[in-house]
Amino acid sequence: MKIKLLLFLFLPFLSMAQETLWRLEIPSEGGAIPVHLLLTNDGKAFAINAGEKLEFDRVFTVEDKLHLRMELYDLELILAIKDGKLNGILNKRGADMLYRQVAFTGTANDPARFKNRAAGAARTLAPKYQIAFKNESSGKESPAIGVFEVNNGQVNGSFLTNTGDYRYLQGNISGDSLYLSALGSTAVMYKARIKGDSLTGGISYTPFGKGSAFSGVKNDSYALADASKLTFLKEGNDRFNFxxxxxxxxxxxxxxxxxxxxxxxxxxxxxxxxxxxxxxxxxxxxxxxxxxxxxxxxxxxxxxxxxxxxxxxxxxxxxxxxxxxxxxxxxxxxxxxxxxxxxxxxxxxxxxxxxxxxxxxxxxxxxxxxxxxxxxxxxxxxxxxxxxxxxxx
The missing domain is CATH 3.40.30.10 (Glutaredoxin)
Incomplete structure (x- = not known):
């Protein structure tokens, strides 16, 4: 039986709710990953990342818990909301086909992404950086471009690589540091120091581990390899079939x-x-x-x-x-x-x-x-x- 999505109107813990923006804090090795979740009064849910509203596929209840699923990403948030407080579980199936869980909390109507973490004037962030991501296990480096828009210390941006981009990232500058995060296929956070024209000591985190290290330098003219020359037909082939x-x-x-x-x-x-x-x-x-x-x-x-x-x-x-x-x-x-x-x-x-x-x-x-x-x-x-x-x- 298909569950109707207007359940918000009938749930005791959401009976008085209007559209609510929740700021979630999802723990990681590098500290809490802050992301935003929008719950609407017509029973929909969205991850908010910069200019994107990424809709969850399914919204339903089991007993007193609200379940939000992104089916293609094998991601589920399970929420308990009571007296204006949110407690939840992030449930994620990885590439190894195993599920992992982490508990998190949320605060209503808090639009700030990262809280002010450092005193002093914020550093200046350039619009474009030549970036190198480094796999700490293998030591292999991968080139990227960092592109950013800054408005009163608030930052929207992304990283472009030879295999794709990191989609919508949202964050801010606090003191001498850049912080970015997103909620999509999982929760992710990027942190780096801003030092002159460089980004140093960068590292990424998910709730389930540390990702690649990265660094960068301002470079308005930097370009990645030509995307049309990286994959090609083997010699002797001019047609493709399957x-x-x-x-x-x-x-x-x-x-x-x-x-x-x-x-x-x-x-x-x-x-x-x-x-x-x-x-x-x-x-x-x-x-x-x-x-x-x-x-x-x-x-x-x-x-x-x-x-x-x-x-x-x-x-x-x-x-x-x-x-x-x-x-x-x-x-x-x-x-x-x-x-x-x-x-x-x-x-x-x-x-x-x-x-x-x-x-x-x-x-x-x-x-x-x-x-x-x-x-x-x-x-x-x-x-x-x-x-x-x-x-x-």
Whole structure:
């Protein structure tokens, strides 16, 4: 039986509630991760990150607890709200398919992200930094760009990498330090010192461990590697083909009549992948406005068991109004094996653009999403111009 989402109006602990912004503090090794949760009086819930309202898929009650689920991220918040106080559990399934939990608290109607942690005047943050993330276990460094907008010490921004971006991050400057956080596939926090034109001692945290260290230096002209040159067809291949099943068990191939003579985008994705969800929103909207294009999604999931993967893909299709086939291609671990014509699958998502003659014309690694501001605008312009060029040929 489907649960109606107007339950807020009937719950004893929310019977007097209007739209309420809750500031949650989720513990981590680096201190509390502050994020914002919006509960509305029509039974909806949203994670608030900078300019984004990220809606939870399901809102329902069990006994006296309110459950909020993001189905594709395997994330659930379980809340108890009483006398203006919130106590909760964050329940998250990781890439290893195991669930982990952490308890947290919340305060109503507190819009501040990070509390003022240091005395003295706040340091100045540049709009753009050349960033290096370092894996502390392997010592491997990965390049990135940090982009930030500052308004009265409040900061919105993101990190761009060769495999995608870190989506919407929100925080502030306190004294000599930058603090950013977000709630999405999990809760995450980034901290760094601002020293002149540099960011030093940066580190990221989730409720379940410490992430990569990072540092950076102001660099207005810095650019990442060309995203169209990182993934390519192996020598001797100029075409790309495959055959995988959709959620109805029907085999779909790029050589099917539906795609012949049409410009087609093959989207390598995972329903668990935040950047893939951003790309899917973009592609779905673009296809509605440009119906001459075709798109095929190849989903690589945490498990290829149909009982697990097909419901994920079905929810993915429903949530974003996807009107193109999304096929179960395999697991994240065997993407390279399932697509042997490629030199590698470096990132989820990766988009392969095929022209009317069936030849691969461009392979774009990663996706630059709406949290990156002008970078996203530039990506959309370049994508549209390239598709129009191919359609005109």
């Amino acid at each position: 055959s995988f099943k959709d959620i109805n068990g029907t085999d779909v191939s790029l050589s099917d009549p539906r795609f012949r003579g049409k410009v087609t985008v093959v989207q390598i994705l995972g329903t668990w992948c935040p950047n893939c969800l951003d790309e899917t929103r973009f592609l779905t909207e673009y296809k509605k406005e440009n119906p001459g294009i075709e798109i095929i999604g190849l989903a690589f999931e945490r498990s290829a068991e149909p009982s697990f993967a097909y419901p994920k893909i079905a929810r993915f299709i429903e949530r974003f109004g996807v009107d193109y086939p999304v096929l179960l291609a395999g697991t994240t671990q065997d993407a390279g094996e399932k697509l042997p014509q490629l030199n590698h699958v470096m990132a989820f998502p990766t988009s392969i653009i095929v022209d009317r003659k069936g030849q691969v014309r461009k392979i774009h690694t990663g996706f630059t999403g709406p949290g990156t501001g002008s970078y996203y605008d530039e990506y959309r312009k370049e994508f549209a111009a390239f598709i129009q060029q191919l359609q005109a040929e």
